[in-house]
Amino acid sequence: MELLYKLLFISISTVFVQNFVLMRFLGLCPYIGVSKKLDSALGMGMAVIFVMSMASCITYLIQYYLLVPFGLEYLQTIAFILTIASLVQFLEMGIAKYAPALYKALGVFLPLITTNCAVLGVAILNIQSTWADGTPFNFIESILQGFFAGIGFTLVLVLMAGIREKLEYSPVPESLKGMPIAFIVAGCMALAFLGFAGFKI
């Protein structure tokens, strides 16, 4: 029962209440950059979900079995970013070998993910986040948070891509075309997501 409660809590709070893109401002570069077409937005989203879950898993192990026992917490930033970069590289090679179809769909997006701050962000947040009573997230909860953070990212990315495809045909003022209107639309979406703030289970 408690597990179900935690699952519900993590999923709703990371997908809606504390959405990584709109509320925490993580992963904005791909959010603005890859949201011009629906297909590529979906591809990017899938790749991010995958990498975020894997990264949460591995960085958790590194933090608690490598950095903490040796008192090396101050190397966290370096260790995590290197782990993520090599993880992405390995994933790219692995997917290319064993799942060529998936590679074709995700291929172009994988290298971009290394510099997606949402991935490093979720890795660090997993270590920092605690429950109300102060106990830090355990292994499973960290992976769940990574997975749902990816889902939240994909959700807003796909929504945004849908809006921007329609926006192409709208009479936008000349100087607001392109990037500026994308930000204003994102602002309106953030306004909508603000409605989830204070939502408690």
Next chain:
Amino acid sequence: MRLKDNLLKGFVKENPIFSMALGLCPTLAVTSSLENSLGMGLASTSVLIGSNAIISLIKNFIPDKVRIPCYIVVIASFVSVVDMLMHAFLPALHKSLGLFIPLIVVNCIILGRAEAFASKNGVFDSLVDGISMGLGFTCSLSVLGIIREILGAGKILGFQIMPDSYQPMLIAILAPGAFITLGFLMGMIKMMQKKEK
């Protein structure tokens, strides 16, 4: 003349935020007040200057294939140093910037300048490039920070500047305000550039 161009490009022509749309995450996340904007801008500037200088020094020793991981290690080391220094000397600022200090590592501006400039130019030019880009970034952050702090709290750096009857627009310091302010600022800059032509 070249030095002057190099020094000024980060502010207008190649401004990292408004004309290249790089480094958006910290731009939106920390600009809810001028103080945070300045802190973030200067932290990124010091990392950028350091990493640009080191990378232009070692550019001939690193093999082409592994250059990106090498750049990331250099950048991450500088970020850790800045992180620890801020924790020691500016604990309040460190707390309010929080997660976004370690995230300077993945700020596209820094890796972008390493790849586009420092890996091709000498140490001195790279240093100047780092200063110019960093200060350009700081200025853009401060502009956003000033607008949002005035609208959202009626203050600048904690000093009341709007009359007492002013009702602060809380939305400006929350997430949606960040997006909308940046959108309109970018639109205004585009409009001004068009008029110049």
